[in-house]
Amino acid sequence: MATKQSTAGGVLTEDEALEIISYLVASAETSLSEPSHYAIFRLIDASSRMIGLMLDHETPRTGEFLRRFKAEVDQKKVWMMWDSEAFFDFVRTAPAGVAAEAKRLAAVDDLEVKEANA
């Protein structure tokens, strides 16, 4: 029976993963003293940084989405500094875009499994 497709694309090197870990632990520290909405910004920015590192590798399944999503994040994350409501609106809607991509991948995988089992 066929199984779900392997998803090795976009795997970070150890050094790149350490960059993300460094960023996250540093953000945890700065969040102790910064305004609370900065922490929201850090999480969104972390997603951009991680995507940037992933795109240095082959990303055959998600590359198109990741490039588009990173561009949107980088454009809209800075709204936090001069239009916080627009920034919060983006934060509220961003997961839906990622979820749609996750559903698309799941549908592709399901179809492949069905075809293999047919």
Place this chain on the structure above:
Amino acid sequence: MSAGMQADQFFEVLKSRRVVRSYTDEPVSDDDLWKLAQAGRWSANGGNMHPHRFLITRDATQIRLMRTFAPGMLVTPPAVVVLLTDREVAARLKWNLDASYIHWVDTGTAAQNMMNMAHALGLGTCPVTSYSKSGVSAILGLPPHLIPELLLMVGHPKPVSRELRADAPKPITTRDLTYWEAPGQHDPT
């Protein structure tokens, strides 16, 4: 230049400076960075005590690693000036930094002078206070008496467009910030 000379031009430099978070790959010259250091040296300084030191780096690896511990560095700039407090200077002056904020005010005046000087030179800057002090200190190999107070990203600006919604909040005005004679009185009497 005496105070008052070319005041309008000087004000334009102050008013047109913006925080820059997008830089070209062009290196920043020794001369330009030295001018920034000089601008920091001539900033208003509590008691003329000069507790600060300026660490200038253009080492790409050092900057890249520093950025991983500095969430406020949204990009990787070609140069960074790290404004440090030297606790040994304070100790010699019997100055209790833990009960004082003068050195933070001095950090701000030095950084502002540097940012204005950079703008006058055609450079862009971004002050960064969101970083892990322990992480950045480790990356830079700072001894315990040198405390990183502010990171100033420096580079040649890369133009970016800033699109605002039509109903985006209006920028705060000088009048909003200013009281005359009494709190809440926004106009001169």
